[in-house]
Amino acid sequence: MKRRYRLLLYFYPRWFRDRYGAEIVAACAAERQQADYTGWSGPLRFWLYILRDIGLSAGRMRLQPSRAAQSRKPKGSVMEGLWQEIRHAWRQLLRRPGFTAVAVVSLAIGIGGNAIIVALVDGFVLRPFAYPEPDRLVTVGVTFPRVSDEERFIEALSPLEFADIDTGRTLEPILAFDVGNRNISGGDRPERVLTGLALTDPFGPFKLSAALGRGFTADELAPGGPAAAILSYRLWRGQFGGDPSLVGSAVRINGRPTTVVGVMPPELLLLGVDLWIPWGIDPLSRPRNARQLTLIARLSPDATLAEANAELAAIAAQTAAAEGVQFEEYVGWRLTATPWVEALMRDIQPAARLLLGAVGLVLLIACANLSNLLLARSTTRQRELAVRVALGAGRSRIARQLLAEVALLAVAGLAGGLLLARVGLPFLVSLVPAQLNTLGVTATINARVVGWAALLTIGSAVLVALLPIYQSTRAHPQDALKSDGRSFTSGRAPLRLRHALIMTEIALSVVLLVGAGLMVRSFDKLQRVEPGFDPVNVLTMRITLPQEKYRGGAISDFFQRTVDSLEEMPGVNRSSFASQFPPQGPFSTVFRIDGIDAPATAMPTSLLTTISDKHFETLAVPTIAGRVFGRTDRANTPPVAVVNEAFVSRYLPGADPLGLRVRTGPADRPSPPIEIVGVVANTQNRGLRNPPAPEIFVPMHQELNNQMFLLVRTAGDAAAMLPTVRRAIASLDADQPIYSVQTLEEALAASTFRQRSPMVLFGVFAFVALALAALGIYGVMSYAVSARTQEIGVRLAVGADRGDMIWLILRQVVRLTAVGLAIGLAGVVAASTLIRGALFEVQPLDPMTIAGATAVLGTVALVAGWLPAWRASRLDPMTALRDE
Amino acid sequence: MLALTEGPRHGYSIKQEAEARSSGAVRLGPGTLYEAIQRLLDAGLVRETSSDAYPSNGQEAQRRYYALTPRGRQRLRDEIEQWEQLVEYAQGKLKPA
Numbered sequence: 011m012k013r014r015y016r017l018l019l020y021f022y023p024r025w026f027r028d029r030y031g032a033e034i035v036a037a038c039a040a041e042r043q044q045a046d047y048t049g050w051s052g053p054l055r056f057w058l059y060i061l062r063d064i065g066l067s068a069g070r071m072r073l074q075p076s077r078a079a080q081s082r083k084p085k086g087s088v089m090e091g092l093w094q095e096i097r098h099a100w101r102q103l104l105r106r107p108g109f110t111a112v113a114v115v116s117l118a119i120g121i122g123g124n125a126i127i128v129a130l131v132d133g134f135v136l137r138p139f140a141y142p143e144p145d146r147l148v149t150v151g152v153t154f155p156r157v158s159d160e161e162r163f164i165e166a167l168s169p170l171e172f173a174d175i176d177t178g179r180t181l182e183p184i185l186a187f188d189v190g191n192r193n194i195s196g197g198d199r200p201e202r203v204l205t206g207l208a209l210t211d212p213f214g215p216f217k218l219s220a221a222l223g224r225g226f227t228a229d230e231l232a233p234g235g236p237a238a239a240i241l242s243y244r245l246w247r248g249q250f251g252g253d254p255s256l257v258g259s260a261v262r263i264n265g266r267p268t269t270v271v272g273v274m275p276p277e278l279l280l281l282g283v284d285l286w287i288p289w290g291i292d293p294l295s296r297p298r299n300a301r302q303l304t305l306i307a308r309l310s311p312d313a314t315l316a317e318a319n320a321e322l323a324a325i326a327a328q329t330a331a332a333e334g335v336q337f338e339e340y341v342g343w344r345l346t347a348t349p350w351v352e353a354l355m356r357d358i359q360p361a362a363r364l365l366l367g368a369v370g371l372v373l374l375i376a377c378a379n380l381s382n383l384l385l386a387r388s389t390t391r392q393r394e395l396a397v398r399v400a401l402g403a404g405r406s407r408i409a410r411q412l413l414a415e416v417a418l419l420a421v422a423g424l425a426g427g428l429l430l431a432r433v434g435l436p437f438l439v440s441l442v443p444a445q446l447n448t449l450g451v452t453a454t455i456n457a458r459v460v461g462w463a464a465l466l467t468i469g470s471a472v473l474v475a476l477l478p479i480y481q482s483t484r485a486h487p488q489d490a491l492k493s494d495g496r497s498f499t500s501g502r503a504p505l506r507l508r509h510a511l512i513m514t515e516i517a518l519s520v521v522l523l524v525g526a527g528l529m530v531r532s533f534d535k536l537q538r539v540e541p542g543f544d545p546v547n548v549l550t551m552r553i554t555l556p557q558e559k560y561r562g563g564a565i566s567d568f569f570q571r572t573v574d575s576l577e578e579m580p581g582v583n584r585s586s587f588a589s590q591f592p593p594q595g596p597f598s599t600v601f602r603i604d605g606i607d608a609p610a611t612a613m614p615t616s617l618l619t620t621i622s623d624k625h626f627e628t629l630a631v632p633t634i635a636g637r638v639f640g641r642t643d644r645a646n647t648p649p650v651a652v653v654n655e656a657f658v659s660r661y662l663p664g665a666d667p668l669g670l671r672v673r674t675g676p677a678d679r680p681s682p683p684i685e686i687v688g689v690v691a692n693t694q695n696r697g698l699r700n701p702p703a704p705e706i707f708v709p710m711h712q713e714l715n716n717q718m719f720l721l722v723r724t725a726g727d728a729a730a731m732l733p734t735v736r737r738a739i740a741s742l743d744a745d746q747p748i749y750s751v752q753t754l755e756e757a758l759a760a761s762t763f764r765q766r767s768p769m770v771l772f773g774v775f776a777f778v779a780l781a782l783a784a785l786g787i788y789g790v791m792s793y794a795v796s797a798r799t800q801e802i803g804v805r806l807a808v809g810a811d812r813g814d815m816i817w818l819i820l821r822q823v824v825r826l827t828a829v830g831l832a833i834g835l836a837g838v839v840a841a842s843t844l845i846r847g848a849l850f851e852v853q854p855l856d857p858m859t860i861a862g863a864t865a866v867l868g869t870v871a872l873v874a875g876w877l878p879a880w881r882a883s884r885l886d887p888m889t890a891l892r893d894e
Numbered sequence: 895m896l897a898l899t900e901g902p903r904h905g906y907s908i909k910q911e912a913e914a915r916s917s918g919a920v921r922l923g924p925g926t927l928y929e930a931i932q933r934l935l936d937a938g939l940v941r942e943t944s945s946d947a948y949p950s951n952g953q954e955a956q957r958r959y960y961a962l963t964p965r966g967r968q969r970l971r972d973e974i975e976q977w978e979q980l981v982e983y984a985q986g987k988l989k990p991a
Contacts, residue, residue, distance in 0.1 A: 030928040033905050033958070037924035040906060063923025071929055 012039065018060070021068035034064075092414075099414040109387060110419070112785065113380050117423025117470065119778055120376030122430030123369045125455065125463040127771075129435055131362050133453025141277070142217040143308075148318065148347040150175060150305040154339040157600065157613050161346070163353045164281070165189065168301045169293030172209065174329055175305065175345065178321045180313035183214035188302045191554055191717075192285055193747065194239075194249070196261035201249060202554070202747050206283040209293060212240060215308040216278055222246075223257040223272030226288055230271070233292040237268040240286040243276040263287060264556050280306070299337055299676050306350055318347040336678060339600075339613060360847045361768045367844065368525060368775045371518045373466065375779050377473045378511045378518075379786045380419070384478040385508050386793045388412065409479045413471075420471035427463060431455055438771075477507055505797070508790050509826055515786045516830025516867065519779040521837045523863035525845055526776035529769035531859055532850040536762055542693030542702065543592060544630035548721055548754035549728040549735065550591065553746065555716040563645060566711045568742065569718060573622055575738050581725050582734070586625040587710055587718040590617070591754075592693040593761040595703060603661065604671040604683055614661055616653075617695055617705040618674055620715045625707070626652075626690055628723050636668045636688030643709040649681075650709065652688040654695075657704035672706065684708065697761050699850055721754070728753045768848060780870055787823060787874040795819060795878040802882050803891040812883035819882050823875030831864055896970070902943045902961035905931060931960060939966030 015038040019027045038060055041047075047056040103110045141147060151161045152171075165188065167175070172186045186209040193202050206212060213225040221243055230238040239261065241250070250256050260267045268287065281304075309318055322345035330340040355362075398408060432455055439453055553572075555565055569587045576585040590597050599618040623639050626632075634655060643650050651672060658667050671683035692702035710718070724731045732751060739746055752760070759766075795802070802815055842854035852859070897903060897911035908931070909922040922930070934940040943961045962970065 026928075026932065030905075030932070034924045034928055037906050037909065037927065041924060059923065060925075064925035067923070067925035067929040071932075 015039070015060075018064050021064060023071055026071055095410055095414040096418065098411065099418050102415060103418060106387075109383060110422075113383055113419050114422045114426055116376040116379050116782055116785070117419060117467075118426025118430055119782070120373035120470065121423055121427030121463055121467055122434065123372050123427075123775065123778070124466055125427055125431035125459055126434050126438060127362075127365050127369045128462050129431060129453045129455055129459045130438065131366070132456070132458055133439075144351055145349055146309045147215060147350045148181070148307055148309060148315065149350045149353045150181075150307065150322065151346045151348050151353065152301075153344040153346070155342045155344070156339050157615055161344075163348070164304050165302050167303045167305060168298055169209065169291075169296045169303060170298045171301070171329070172303055172305060173293060174325050175322065178318075178325060180310050180318040180321045181307035181347065182310045183210065184305055184307040185210050185212055185214045185216075186303045186305050187212065187283075187286075188289060189281060189283060189304065192263050192287070193265070193556060194245075194261055194263050194285055196250075202749050203245060203284040204282055205285040205287060206280065207289040208286055209289045209303070212274075212280070212286045213278075215306050217308070218275050218278055220272040221275045222254060223270070225272060226286075231288045233290055235288060235290070237263070237266060238271045238288060239263060239268045240272040240274060241270060242274050242279055242284040244279070245284040246273045265558050297676075297679065298333060299339070299678075307347075309347075315347060315349070322347055338677065358764075361764065364525075364845060364848055365768060365771055367841075368522055368772055371522055372775050372779050372782075373470060375515050375518050375782045375786075377470050378515045379782050379789075380470075380474045381477050382508050382511045382515075382786050383789060384412070384416070384474065385481060385511070386789060388478045388481060412479050413475050416471050416475040420467045420474075423470075424463060424467040427467075428455060428460065431459070431463075477511075481507065505790075505794065508793075512783075512786055512790050512826050513830040513833060515783040516827055516871065517834035517837055519776070519783040520831055520834025520863060520867055521841060522772070522776040522779045523867060524838045524860055525841070526769075526772040527859035527863050528845060528849055528852055528854065528856060529765075529772045531856060532848075532852040533762070533765050533769045535851045536698050536765055539694060539698045541592060541698065541758060542631065542691060542695075543754075545754040545758050547724050547726065547728045548628070549724060549731055550719055550721050550750075550752055550754055550757060551735070551748045552717070552719050552750040553739070553748055555746070557716060560716060562714065563711075565714050565716050566645070569622060569710060571742055572720065572739060573624070575742065576722060576735065579734055579738060581731055582722055583725055584624055584628040584723040586628040586721050587620075587622040588625050588721060589620040589710075589715045589718055591619075591629070591719055591721060591757075592695040593697045593758055595619075595695040595705070598703075599674045599706070600676060601672050601674045601706065602677070602680065604673065606662070606665075606670075615704075616657055616661075616674075617703055618713075619705060619707050620710045620713045620718070621707050622710050625721070628721050629693070630723075631693060632691045634689040634691055636686075638688050638690065639707075639709045644711045647712075649684040649712050650687045651684040652690055652707040653686055654690050654702065654705045654707075655692045656702040657706065658689055660704050674706065674708075698758075699765075719750075720748070728755075765848075765850065780867065783867070784870050784874040787826070787871050788877060791819060791823060791875045791878040792881075794822065795882045798882075799885065800891065802885055803887045803889075806885060806887040807891060815883040815885075816876075816879040819879035820872065820875055823871055823879075827868055827871040831867065835860065835864075898940065898960060898962045898966075899970070902959040904959050908960070934960075934966070938963060939969055 012035055015035040016031070018038075019031045019034065022030075041060065042056055047053065149163045150167065151163045152166045153159065153161045167186075169186075172184070175181065176184055188207040190205050190207055191202050192205040195201075208226065208231070210231065211225040213220065220240070223240075225240065226238055229235050241256075246252060246256065256270050257272060258269065260269050262268070263285070274286075309315065326340075326343055326345045330343060334340040435453055435455060553569075555568060560568060573585050573587065576582050595617045597618055598615050600613045600615050601618075602614070621639070623641065623643075626638050636652070638652055639650065653667060653672075658665075662670070667686045667689060670686050672686060673680035673683055675681050690707070694700075694702060695705055696703045720735070722728070722731060722735055736748065739748060802818070805818075806812075806815065838860065839855065846854050896915065897908045903911065905927060909924075909927050912920050912922055931940065935942070939962070940960050941963045943959045
């Protein structure tokens with residue numbers, strides 16, 4: 011009964027409990043004896059009275075702390091005591107370098123892994139958006155259900171649509187811009203940079219001011235206004251040496267003298283745009299469906315996201331009513347405001363979340379391991395601790411001691427982890443292909459990452475210390491002193507705890523292993539996808555002819571001459587130009603086929619690719635029917651097109667496509683009829699993950715495009731041909747830059763980067779988890795063997811087989827592993843929805859993967875348990891018994 | 895505090911005395927009792943006194959004894975005076991005019 015009273019004391023502040031605890035307990039007991047509490051309801055009435063009384067007085071004591079509480083704390087000695095603990099802990103750790111090393115390394119791996127992932131998320135995801143109140147910064151997305159269900163944010167709206175949206179009051183101010191490329195000269199060397207063509211001031215929604223100079227004035231933004239430019243911070247530093255006098259002076263942009271009016275602050279690097287210039291075109295002069303603008307806006311101070319969305323819905327409905335007849339994509343169209351960060355994160359969020367989860371599991375396993383090691387130590391230290399308790403050390407003192415040890419380990423683990431992150435991070439960042447990292451950001455171990463790692467370390471330390479402290483402080487000195495510190499019975503309770511920890515480790519490892527297995531399998535499937543073209547020995551690069559220099563036929567003429575001169579070069583087998591090439595296909599169009607009614611529900615869409623004559627030969631894409639383009643298809647000959655098989659099977663099933671006429675572009679200004687003259691095989695033109703999309707090819711002489719990719723099929727190593735290609739182009743136009751140089755194989759690899767990088771990381775995490783779990787099993791089993799030395803000695807002495815001894819120990823390993831596996835597989839089922847999105851043609855509960863992971867883990871567990879078991883069987887019975 | 899006028903007592907006997915004097919009208923639960931003692935100690939109205947002077951059996955020896963301080967005694971007198979005035983005033987009101 012007294013124990014229950016004592017529990018009640020925990021309501022009180024500690025010092026009060028220490029001072030009056032015994033008397034209160036006695037008073038409670040006396041109260042219970044009173045005559046009032048007889049009869050059947052006596053106990054109930056008693057407890058109600060006591061609970062109310064103690065609850066109320068404890069509440070008062072806590073809310074209005076007694077003055078005595080302050081004076082009760084010892085002063086001055088606290089720091090001194092702490093220092094003493096730490097020194098003692100330090101000596102303890104140094105005395106066991108093996109234990110200390112294993113503990114620090116496993117913590118360092120857990121913390122370092124977390125720091126790396128957090129740094130990646132921080133650098134690539136969060137930091138590019140370090141604007142004030144980033145959650146109030148939104149982008150306007152648009153969905154045309156008649157065309158596709160895809161919601162677009164980037165280059166999604168036309169100037170007239172922007173004008174409609176600008177009439178609302180919930181979004182203010184709005185930045186509307188188009189993205190293009192411009193040549194800028196005046197710095198170290200001419201450079202082609204990603205350029206934002208702004209309809210409004212680019213500083214508007216960000217609440218940031220220029221690092222130097224100012225934003226655009228209304229005058230500059232007006233069509234035909236004075237030529238002005240704003241540079242990104244990195245372009246200003248990199249290209250112009252950070253010269254402050256640049257503001258106010260002129261640079262040449264596509265050959266045109268332009269005054270630099272400002273420099274962006276370093277944190278504002280929107281979509282990787284390095285140069286901002288006014289759009290310079292009258293928005294009203296553009297057709298309603300010329301959609302090339304990206305919108306970023308700040309919610310008005312009094313508006314919520316929901317209000318903004320309601321207003322956008324109203325604007326969309328008005329436009330649909332007014333323009334829906336002429337532009338049928340407006341039927342049912344949707345405008346939505348989405349936080350800018352969320353819109354950009356949508357693609358990477360699932361992978362980031364998965365990796366954070368995985369690395370979190372690794373840290374948990376590391377914690378379980380460390381906890382396990384400490385438990386083992388505190389069990390072998392029972393006697394030391396017992397002696398200290400017996401000599402009068404308070405239990406809290408013992409707990410403090412353990413905590414000091416864990417704290418030291420944690421600090422070392424944190425340091426090691428940060429070191430690991432420091433070394434590992436640049437390596438990981440270097441894995442990101444340059445063409446994917448258009449933001450130009452990088453990840454570093456900054457203060458935020460260190461802070462986060464420190465928080466994790468503190469959390470881990472508490473988690474790690476909990477069990478050993480619990481166990482060591484409840485040890486009874488008498489028992490521990492009586493026992494020899496080795497007999498099995500006294501270690502039973504802690505061993506049970508340690509078994510539970512081992513099962514946890516195994517369960518967590520299964521989850522990671524299955525995850526890694528699934529990623530490997532799905533990446534393998536992705537690699538096996540036939541791209542539909544031969545990517546080996548093809549060099550690709552982009553060329554944009556400045557409009558100031560090349561117009562009309564001069565464009566296709568330049569490209570044709572380039573191809574012709576390249577084909578005379580030794581080492582070049584074939585070359586061609588294309589506006590896009592697989593696996594990327596960003597340019598598409600709506601179209602109609604003469605004589606075939608378009609479906610009422612959706613407007614047919616197709617990729618539209620402008621190519622030179624020998625494109626299919628260069629890519630090695632077979633022709634299925636009809637012909638491909640040749641010298642006869644020029645600007646003055648009838649327009650022709652080639653389509654792919656996906657186009658035929660989607661839009662012309664069962665019909666003969668040859669001779670049919672398509673009109674590309676929107677219904678109000680369609681192209682002239684284009685005759686389909688050939689069908690080619692499919693390529694993976696929307697990436698390896700997606701099925702081939704319908705594609706229309708037209709000759710570059712008939713559909714002019716000043717921005718093209720050059721593809722060169724070489725006899726040998728493609729990358730080695732770059733100087734030759736450069737020379738060929740320079741001989742035609744010495745000022746013409748080329749950019750985005752990569753081999754076709756690199757382009758293909760880049761397209762699977764999003765699958766590959768999580769797979770690699772997951773694999774590393776799973777491996778680490780496995781190693782930690784093996785270490786844990788080995789440690790526990792070694793301890794179990796040493797704890798049972800006598801028992802084993804007796805068994806061997808009375809004639810037990812050595813094989814039996816091995817089995818005696820292994821039996822336990824098998825049991826722990828089986829339970830751990832069962833729990834882990836339940837976890838796999840629970841986590842299956844999380845990982846589904848990251849997989850390609852593999853089910854989250856793929857039986858082969860699960861079987862494989864189970865087998866690997868089982869084997870590792872058995873091997874880790876085998877060593878101690880084998881040692882047990884080698885014991886000399888005489889020695890074992892004498893050990894007493 | 896009244897319970898301490900006759901000399902030092904330990905905690906539980908304060909409770910018994912208070913309940914006995916008020917014929918059960920005052921009930922001091924264990925928690926309330928020691929809370930009250932602590933607050934009186936804080937206010938300097940009561941002090942802890944050595945229990946050696948009042949030895950009885952072994953169990954008693956563990957208990958702490960409390961006695962009124964001079965300040966506590968003075969405060970008690972003031973309180974009683976105030977109560978007396980209140981009682982006088984109330985009785986005056988109740989007398990038929």
